[in-house]
Amino acid sequence: MKILVCVKQVPDTTAKLVTKADGSGIEERGFKWVMNPYDEFAVEEALQIKKENAAANITVVTLGPKARVVDTLRTALAMGCDEAALIDAPAEADSYLTANALSKFIEKEGGYDLILTGKQAIDASQSCVTQMLAENQGLAHANIVSKLDLGAEKSIVERDLSGGAKEVSEIPAKSVVGANKGLNTPRYASLPGIMKAKKKPVNEVSLSDLGLSDSDSKTKLSAYRMPAERPPIKFLDGEAAAQTSELVKLLREEAKVI
Amino acid sequence: MSKILVFCESANGNIKSSSLELITAAKASGHEVVTCLLGSEATSLAPSSGNYGATSSVVCSDASLDAYNSDAYFNALEAIIEKVAPTIVLASGSAPARDVFPKLAAKFDSGVAADCTSIEFNGDNVKLSKPLYSGKCIADVDFQNSKIQFVLMRPNQLPVGEADTSATATVEEVALPAKDLRVLIKEIVQGASKRVDLTEANIIVSGGRGLKEASNFKLLEELADVIGASVGASRAVVDAGWVDHSMQVGQTGKTVAPSLYIACGISGAIQHLAGMSSSKVIVAINTDKEAPIFQKATYGIVGDALEVLPVLTEEFKKIL
Numbered sequence: 001m002k003i004l005v006c007v008k009q010v011p012d013t014t015a016k017l018v019t020k021a022d023g024s025g026i027e028e029r030g031f032k033w034v035m036n037p038y039d040e041f042a043v044e045e046a047l048q049i050k051k052e053n054a055a056a057n058i059t060v061v062t063l064g065p066k067a068r069v070v071d072t073l074r075t076a077l078a079m080g081c082d083e084a085a086l087i088d089a090p091a092e093a094d095s096y097l098t099a100n101a102l103s104k105f106i107e108k109e110g111g112y113d114l115i116l117t118g119k120q121a122i123d124a125s126q127s128c129v130t131q132m133l134a135e136n137q138g139l140a141h142a143n144i145v146s147k148l149d150l151g152a153e154k155s156i157v158e159r160d161l162s163g164g165a166k167e168v169s170e171i172p173a174k175s176v177v178g179a180n181k182g183l184n185t186p187r188y189a190s191l192p193g194i195m196k197a198k199k200k201p202v203n204e205v206s207l208s209d210l211g212l213s214d215s216d217s218k219t220k221l222s223a224y225r226m227p228a229e230r231p232p233i234k235f236l237d238g239e240a241a242a243q244t245s246e247l248v249k250l251l252r253e254e255a256k257v258i
Numbered sequence: 259m260s261k262i263l264v265f266c267e268s269a270n271g272n273i274k275s276s277s278l279e280l281i282t283a284a285k286a287s288g289h290e291v292v293t294c295l296l297g298s299e300a301t302s303l304a305p306s307s308g309n310y311g312a313t314s315s316v317v318c319s320d321a322s323l324d325a326y327n328s329d330a331y332f333n334a335l336e337a338i339i340e341k342v343a344p345t346i347v348l349a350s351g352s353a354p355a356r357d358v359f360p361k362l363a364a365k366f367d368s369g370v371a372a373d374c375t376s377i378e379f380n381g382d383n384v385k386l387s388k389p390l391y392s393g394k395c396i397a398d399v400d401f402q403n404s405k406i407q408f409v410l411m412r413p414n415q416l417p418v419g420e421a422d423t424s425a426t427a428t429v430e431e432v433a434l435p436a437k438d439l440r441v442l443i444k445e446i447v448q449g450a451s452k453r454v455d456l457t458e459a460n461i462i463v464s465g466g467r468g469l470k471e472a473s474n475f476k477l478l479e480e481l482a483d484v485i486g487a488s489v490g491a492s493r494a495v496v497d498a499g500w501v502d503h504s505m506q507v508g509q510t511g512k513t514v515a516p517s518l519y520i521a522c523g524i525s526g527a528i529q530h531l532a533g534m535s536s537s538k539v540i541v542a543i544n545t546d547k548e549a550p551i552f553q554k555a556t557y558g559i560v561g562d563a564l565e566v567l568p569v570l571t572e573e574f575k576k577i578l
Contacts, residue, residue, distance in 0.1 A: 013509045013529040017394045026395060037510050095360065096369045096404075122509050124390055126372045128360035131328075135364035140329065140440035143357055146503075156444070162353050162457070164449025164504035167326075170442040181503050181510065218369025218404040221397040224390070227535065233542075235558045243559045244570040247541065248577060250557060255539045257461070257518040258485065258574070 001056040003046045004112040005081065006102055006129070007039035008121045009064055009072040019224040025091070026224060035072045038118025040186035041179035046116055047080045048184060049150055059112070061105060063087040063098050070202060077197035078189030085109075085203040087210070094217040095124075097207075099132035104210035106137060119144045119178040124221075130178035140171050143178035260345035260382045264293045264312065265335070265359075267352055268303055276350035276413035276458065278310050283416050284348055285311025287379035292316060293427060294338045296323040296331065301429060308427030310419050315427040316342055320434040325446070326354040329439040332361055337432050339366065344406060346384050348377075351410045351457070363408040371399040372410040373513075375536070384409060392509040392532035413458050414515060449504060453488040456507060461518045464490035464507055464534070468523015468544060468563050472500035477567040478522060484574045490514065490534075492524045508533035522563035526551030543567070 011017060015031030035043070043060065050056040060076035062069050066088040073084040087101050106112060115137070120127035127143070134141035146166070147158035151173055159167045160180050171177075189197070207213055234250070236243040251258045262284040266277035273295075284291045293307035293315040300323075304315035318334040335358060339347065347362075349355040351373060363370045374386035375396075384407050386399040401407045456462060463478045463485075475489070482489050490507040491500070507514055509529040519537035524530060526542075526549055534540070535554045542555035543563045552558045559566055 011391065013532075014527070015391075015394075016528060017391055019395050026391075094369060095372075096363070099364060122392065124373075124388070125392065125513065126360075126370065127356055128363070128370050128372055131357065131360040132364035132370075135361045141361070142328075142441070144353075160504055161446070161449075162455035163453060164451050164502050166447040166449070167443060168445040168447065170444055172440055175440075181506075218401060219371050220400050220402055221390075222400065223387075223398040225396050227389070227393060227396055230535070230540075230554055231556070233552055233555045233558045235547075235552075235560065240559075240561060240566050240569045243561065244566060244573040247557055247559065247570065248573045251518065251539070251541070252577065255518070255556065257539050258578070 001053055002112045003049060003056055003058045004106065004115045005042050005046045005058060005060045005076065006115065006117045006133070007043065007060055007062050007072055007076055008036045009033050009062060009069045010036045010121055010123045013037065013122065019226055023223045023225060033068055033071065035075050036118050036121045038120060038179055038181070041181065041183040042116040042118050043076050043079055043081065044184045044186040045148060045179055047187070057082050059083045059085060061085040061087065061102065063089050063093060063101055065091055066204065073202055074197050075189060077200045078193040079187055080193060083201060083203065085205060087205050087207065089207050090214050092217060092221070094219045095126045095128035095132060096218040097212065097216045099129045099136055100216065101207060101210050101212055102129070102133050103136035104212065105205060108210065113174055114150065115176040117176065117178045119180045130176055134176040137176070139175050141176040141178070142169065142171050144180045145177050146180045146182035148177055148183065259289055261290045261292055261342060262287065262346045262348060263339065263342050263344035264291060265347070265349035265355060266293045266295045266307055267350065268295065268299050271299065273303055273307060274350070275418055276352070278418040279416040280348045280350060280411060281307055281310040281312055282419035283377055285419065289379070292342050292344065294335070296334055297321065298324055301431065304429045305426040308425045309421040309423055312427040315429050316432055317429060318432050318434050322434065325443060327439060327441055327443055328357055328361070329441045330434070331358045333435045333437050335362055336365060337435050339406070341432060345382050346407045346409065348409050348411065350413050356410055359408050359410055363406070366406050368406040368408055369401055369404040370408040370410065371401070374399065374409060374411050375415045377409065377411065377416070383407070389513070389536065392513045393536050394532050412515060414460065451489065453482065456488050456490050456505070456512045456514050459488035459514065459516050461485055461487035462490045462514055462516045463487045463520045463522065464492070464524060465495065465522045466492035466524030467494050469495070470564065474564060475501060477564065481567060481571045481574070484571055484578060492530050493527065521551050521555070522567060524551055525549040526554065
C-alpha cells in the first residue's frame with residue numbers, strides 16, 4: 001500500500017509578520033518555518049495506518065523553494081515517513097499550480113492508494129488543494145476530516161461541519177483526505193528518528209520535470225500590507241456594575257452593534 | 259459584457275444575506291448577473307434573487323441536494339456552469355461552497371481566490387483583497403489566464419442592496435446529472451450548539467483560561483442567549499479539553515469577523531488575535547491590564563470575567 005502525504009511549510013503561528021516595504025511579500029526573518037499544523041495530523045494518520053499495515057510505504061511530498069522547505073520534509077521523515085519528495089517551486093505557486101504539480105508528480109510515481117493532506121494551510125487559508133488534487137486525479141475527496149476508518153475498498157470518515165455538527169460518510173478507500181485537528185495527536189520526532197531522517201533520500205523534482213512552469217499559477221498576490229491600526233482602546237472605570245452599564249450604553253449608542 | 263454566476267444558499271426559507279451581498283456586488287459591476295440555487299426550495303426562492311439585481315436564475319431543484327454531498331453538488335454545479343458559461347463565479351465562503359468550488363475550478367482548469375474580504379470589478383476581471391496568515395497581513399489577488407475566475411468571499415463583508423420587489427429573475431431548471439455518487443452520506447450528527455457557526459456569526463462571545471474552569475462557560479452561554487451570539491474559545495481551553503475544537507477562534511481554528519466580539523478571560527496570544535482582529539468592535543474583559551488583547555480592543559474592562567459576565571448579562575437584559 002502506497003500512501004502519499006502532502007505537506008506545506010508555513011510560518012509558525014506565534015510569528016509576528018511584517019510585510020516588505022515594496023509590498024512584494026513578507027519579510028522572511030524573525031520567525032521559524034514549520035510544517036503547517038493541519039499537515040501534522042495528515043502525517044500522523046499515515047503513520048498510524050502504517051502501524052496496522054506493515055507493508056505500507058509513506059511518501060511525504062512538499063512544494064516550495066527547496067532551500068527552506070527541505071527542513072519540513074526532514075521533520076516528516078523524522079516522524080517516521082519512509083521517503084520524501086521535493087517539488088522545487090517559487091513560494092508564489094498558487095493552489096492551482098500546486099494541485100497540478102502534485103497531480104503530475106503522482107502520475108510520474110505511478111499513483112498512490114491513499115492521499116492525505118491538511119484541511120488547509122494557515123498562510124493563505126485557501127483550503128483548495130485537497131479538492132483540486134482530487135479532481136485532477138479523478139478521485140473523491142473528504143476534507144475537514146476528524147476520523148478515518150480505512151477499509152480495503154471503502155473508508156468511513158467523519159467530517160466536521162458548521163457549528164460542531166459531524167457528517168459520517170463512506171468514501172472509496174482510494175481518495176484524497178484532508179485532516180482536521182482532532183483526527184489524532186501528532187507525535188514529536190524522536191532523536192533516533194531525527195538521526196535516521198538525515199540518511200533518508202529526498203527525491204528532488206523541478207516544475208519543468210512535471211511539464212509545468214513558474215508562470216502556470218492562475219492567481220497572483222500583490223500589494224502585501226499590514227492591517228489598518230485599530231483606534232485606541234477606551235477603558236471603562238469603576239465597579240463591575242458601572243463598567244457594564246457604560247459598556248452596554250457605548251455598544252448601543254456609540255458603536256451601534258447591539 | 260460578461261456573465262457573473264452567483265451561487266445562492268438559503269436558510270429559514272430565504273436567500274442568505276451572505277448570498278445577497280454577492281448579488282449586490284455583482285449587479286454594481288454592470289455585468290449580467292445569473293444566480294443559481296440547489297435543492298427543493300430553489301425554484302420558489304430563485305425569482306427573489308432578481309430583487310437584488312439578477313436577471314435570471316438556473317436551479318437544480320432535486321431534493322437530494324437539500325443536504326450537502328460533494329459529488330452531487332459538483333455534478334449539479336458543473337451542469338449549471340456549463341449552461342451559463344460565466345466569466346466569474348461568486349460564492350460566499352460557507353462550508354459547502356468552500357468544499358465544492360475548488361473542485362469545480364480544477365474541472366474548468368481555473369484558479370480560485372478564497373477567503374476574500376473585498377471585491378472590485380475591472381472590465382472582465384475581478385480584483386480581490388484577502389487576509390493572509392489569518393489577518394496578520396493583507397494582499398490583493400488578481401487572476402491570470404484563468405478560464406473562469408472562481409471567487410469565494412467571506413460572509414458579512416459587503417453591503418446588501420435595497421430590495422426591488424418589482425424585479426424578479428426568470429428561472430430555468432436543469433436536471434441533476436444521473437451519475438453514480440462515490441461519496442455516501444450515512445449520518446449527520448448535530449453538534450451540541452444550536453448557534454450560528456462562528457464564521458458566519460454577527461456577535462461572538464469568547465472565553466479563555468480566565469474563566470478558570472470548563473463549567474464556567476455557562477456564563478458565556480447565558481450572555482450569548484441574551485444577545486443572540488455564538489460562543490467561541492481560545493486555543494488554550496480547547497487544548498485543555500474544556501470545549502470542542504469547532505469553537506476555537508484563531509489561526510489554527512476559525513477566523514472570524516463579527517460586528518461584535520467579546521473576549522472574556524482571553525489574554526490574546528498572537529494566533530488568537532490573528533483570528534479575530536478584523537471584528538468590527540472588540541470588547542475585552544481581563545484581569546491583566548497589560549494583556550495583549552487590550553491592544554486590539556475597542557472597549558476594555560479590567561476585571562475578573564467571572565464577576566463581570568453575570569452583571570453584563572443582566573445589563574443587556576435591561577435593554578433587549
